[in-house]
Each structure stands twice: as C-alpha cells, then as structure tokens.
Amino acid sequence: MVHQYKLAGRNMVLDTNSGSLHQVDDLAYDAIARYETHTREEIATELLARYSYMPDVNPGEIAALLDDIAALESAGQLFTPDIYQDLATGIGQTHGAYKAMCLHVAHTCNLSCAYCFAGTNQSHGGAALMSFEVGKAALDFLLKHSGTRQNLEVDFFGGEPLLNWDVVKQLVAYGRTQEERWDKHFRFTLTTNGIGLNDEVMDFANREMDTVVLSLDGRKSVHDHFRKTPDGRGSYDIVVPKFQELVRRRGGKGYYIRGTFTRHNLDFTEDILHMADLGFTELSMEPVVCPPDAPYALTETHLPTLFTQYERLAAEMERRNQTGQSFRFYHYTLDLDHGPCAHKRLVGCGVGTEYLAVTPSGAFFPCHQFVGDPAYAMGDVWQGVTTPAVAAALASCNVYTRPACHDCWAKLYCSGGCAANAYHTSGDLRGIDAYGCTLFKKRLECALALKAAGCIL
Numbered sequence: 001m002v003h004q005y006k007l008a009g010r011n012m013v014l015d016t017n018s019g020s021l022h023q024v025d026d027l028a029y030d031a032i033a034r035y036e037t038h039t040r041e042e043i044a045t046e047l048l049a050r051y052s053y054m055p056d057v058n059p060g061e062i063a064a065l066l067d068d069i070a071a072l073e074s075a076g077q078l079f080t081p082d083i084y085q086d087l088a089t090g091i092g093q094t095h096g097a098y099k100a101m102c103l104h105v106a107h108t109c110n111l112s113c114a115y116c117f118a119g120t121n122q123s124h125g126g127a128a129l130m131s132f133e134v135g136k137a138a139l140d141f142l143l144k145h146s147g148t149r150q151n152l153e154v155d156f157f158g159g160e161p162l163l164n165w166d167v168v169k170q171l172v173a174y175g176r177t178q179e180e181r182w183d184k185h186f187r188f189t190l191t192t193n194g195i196g197l198n199d200e201v202m203d204f205a206n207r208e209m210d211t212v213v214l215s216l217d218g219r220k221s222v223h224d225h226f227r228k229t230p231d232g233r234g235s236y237d238i239v240v241p242k243f244q245e246l247v248r249r250r251g252g253k254g255y256y257i258r259g260t261f262t263r264h265n266l267d268f269t270e271d272i273l274h275m276a277d278l279g280f281t282e283l284s285m286e287p288v289v290c291p292p293d294a295p296y297a298l299t300e301t302h303l304p305t306l307f308t309q310y311e312r313l314a315a316e317m318e319r320r321n322q323t324g325q326s327f328r329f330y331h332y333t334l335d336l337d338h339g340p341c342a343h344k345r346l347v348g349c350g351v352g353t354e355y356l357a358v359t360p361s362g363a364f365f366p367c368h369q370f371v372g373d374p375a376y377a378m379g380d381v382w383q384g385v386t387t388p389a390v391a392a393a394l395a396s397c398n399v400y401t402r403p404a405c406h407d408c409w410a411k412l413y414c415s416g417g418c419a420a421n422a423y424h425t426s427g428d429l430r431g432i433d434a435y436g437c438t439l440f441k442k443r444l445e446c447a448l449a450l451k452a453a454g455c456i457l
Helices: 026-034 040-050 060-073 133-144 159-182 197-206 220-228 236-249 268-277 300-322 342-347 387-396 417-427 434-452
Strands: 002-007 008-016 020-024 100-104 151-157 185-192 208-215 255-259 282-289 356-359 363-365
Touching: 002 026, 002 434, 008 026, 008 434, 020 026, 026 040, 026 060, 026 100, 040 060, 040 208, 100 133, 133 159, 133 356, 151 159, 159 185, 159 197, 159 268, 197 208, 197 236, 208 236, 220 236, 220 255, 236 255, 255 268, 255 363, 282 434, 300 434, 417 434
Parallel strands: 100 151, 100 356, 151 185, 185 208, 208 255, 255 282
Antiparallel strands: 002 008, 008 020, 356 363
C-alpha cells in the first residue's frame, strides 16, 4: 500500500508496508499514483500531455523515471506486499507475560480539572489512597507474571500521586530490593500536576524515576481555564516554576510536558510554542477525550482548524530546528530506521494483556480509562487475573481484527489506536475512535514531512 500526499510544498510518498519514505518531484508523484493501474505507455502518454510545457519532460525522461520506480519496487521500497497479516493471527496471546502497571496510588486530587477523565477527582467510588500492602502485592504480581521480560514499567498515577508520596517512596524502595532477586529492572514513572512538588520530591524523582510526566496545558489563560484549585484559582503560577526547576535538575532529560487541548484553545500551537519558550523541549499536547455533548468537546467542524494548527506546528518546528531552538513533539517523533517491532505495530500498548491498571483497593482493569467499568474488571492483586474472557477479548484486538483498519495506510503506525477510546466512542473494542484516527493521520503526515526535511525528531 502506498500513501501519497502534499504538505508544505513537498510531495510525499510513503510505502506503508516497508516504511520507506520518499520525497519526489511532481512528475514522479504523478507517475507513482498511476503505476499500479496504468501501463507504461498510458502513463507516458498522460504525463507527456500534462507536462508539455516543460521541455525536459520527454519520452526518454519518463522511461527512465518508470525504470527507477520499478527498481524501487524490486528493492522492496515501493508497492511492497503486506507481510504482517499472517503474523497477526493469535499475536495478542503469544506473549502471556506482563510488562507494565499503572498504579493508581491516589484516587483523589488537589486540583479540580473540568475535563479530567475521573470527572470528580475522586475516581470511581470516592476518594481513596493505595496502601503499601496493596502496592507491594501489585509489584509482586508483576514480578511473578513477567516471564522472561527484564525491564518492567510502573507508572505512579492518580488522581494526584503526590498525595500518597510516602507510599510511592516505599514502593520504589521495595521494588529496588527485588530487582537482583528476580533479575529484573523497574523503570518507574511519575505523573503529576506539580502542586506538591518540593525539593525532597524533586530529588527523589530525579534519582529514582526514569520519566516524570508533568501536566501543563500551555499559556496561563488556557491552563488556568480548566486546571483550577478546589477554591477556583488557576494553578499556572504555582506549577510552572516548579516544573522548570525539576527539569533543570534533571538536566533536561527523562521528562515530558503533557497538555490537553479543547475547543477553547483550537490554536493549541500557541500553547506548544509557549511551553517551548518556557524552556521545555519534550512536549505533548493531546486532544481532549470526553463525551460529545461536553461543553469543551471537539467536533467535526473543528477539524480544518486543527489540521492547519498541526501544519503550522510542523513548519515552526522545522524553522526552529534550523536555528538551534529545536524541541520534540510526542506525536511527531518517528524512528523510520529502528521503529517499533512487528508485535507493537500490530497490537499497540498491550492493554489488559501486557499492561494493567491497579486501583487503590487492588482491583485490576485493562488501563486507567476502563477503571470503574464492571464489564472490564479483571481480578485483583491477590487472586490475579480472574476474567479470561475479558483478557481474550483484549488479546484478539489488532489492526487486522478491526474492520476499519484493514485498508488504512496508517495502521502500522497507530497499531489500531486506543482500545479504550474505540470502546467508549463506538461501543466496540474492535471499533475505532474515528475522530482520533483522523487527527492521528494528519499528525503522521506532518511527522513524515518533518522527517523528510531532516528535522531532529
């Protein structure tokens, strides 16, 4: 499958199955578009007529071009066959070992963000803090059910995990004591809104956390619109200096800023650039996920504006890359040479099969977006996974079991998209989040164009 598009004056050609990316001139672009459906003679006749105003376009030039296209096809860089579909059969069941957990150490928060997935900041059943005993049992489960995996990932999540900081520290310490015994290594991540950051937290996080995820929505007016303290004050002035200090102490590595945009800041590129101007170089800005009738929801009418914003962001990133002011945007970060393995490309994050969320009470769910849904309760830290039917349903999800993905050029880059978003928007694990898919494909086009431009991603 070949995907062709034009962006920022560039003619882009992506061979989906091989991952080969080509930037070509107009003549080659039109020839490639006709290569599989027309004879050489038909292509030559049409292109000679179309480009008659260009003296260098002649039968010999077109013949040489078609030979080049044929050589790329023979080299497996254009029109390559799909080698992945046969691999997809049963691929979700092949590993049988968990690699990651999201520990909801606090189902309570010190902010009151209107778009929070938890709704009331007391996620699904009221405010609660995870005990050390529950967290220890979760880590023990992960150690015992990780198979031959050596690197295990644990995200301290909430709510706001700093509200249960002593338990976080105890769990990190316990995990470290188990690494040599099990021949494993824990990669810990902390996701925080920053309100509770202080010197002690920063020093510990910078010593023990492989990654720190910091919640910031951009400009002060945007951030403060949704991310308020319980008494209604904005939190921008509280958290930004703390984030800057934490990143300074980390040496600018092992973190990223994660923001959310809504219909209230459709010009979200301004927020990303604002965060870059604050000195942050690892950035993410996600479209809000919420019910369609929410007052901040994104709709189809917003798509043209959002497309323009993504293109503008790509152009500004290219410009800054040339002036030594580069920053990374999560959705534009691609490795075309050593990208994800086939398993990752086909099944994605491993929700419910390689990855589990754990509530303060110790209940298992496939991920944080399923927490509280009784249909997706998967067991607990003491009994283990007790719902094989749920696990099997999640394991069966891949880009070839989702009908809408079959003929999509982006399927090996999105891995079928987020299962939770698909379920919540379509009602089916094997459905898709159509709106999210549309935005993803636009982001991917921008990312590929930046890659072709030689930008550091």
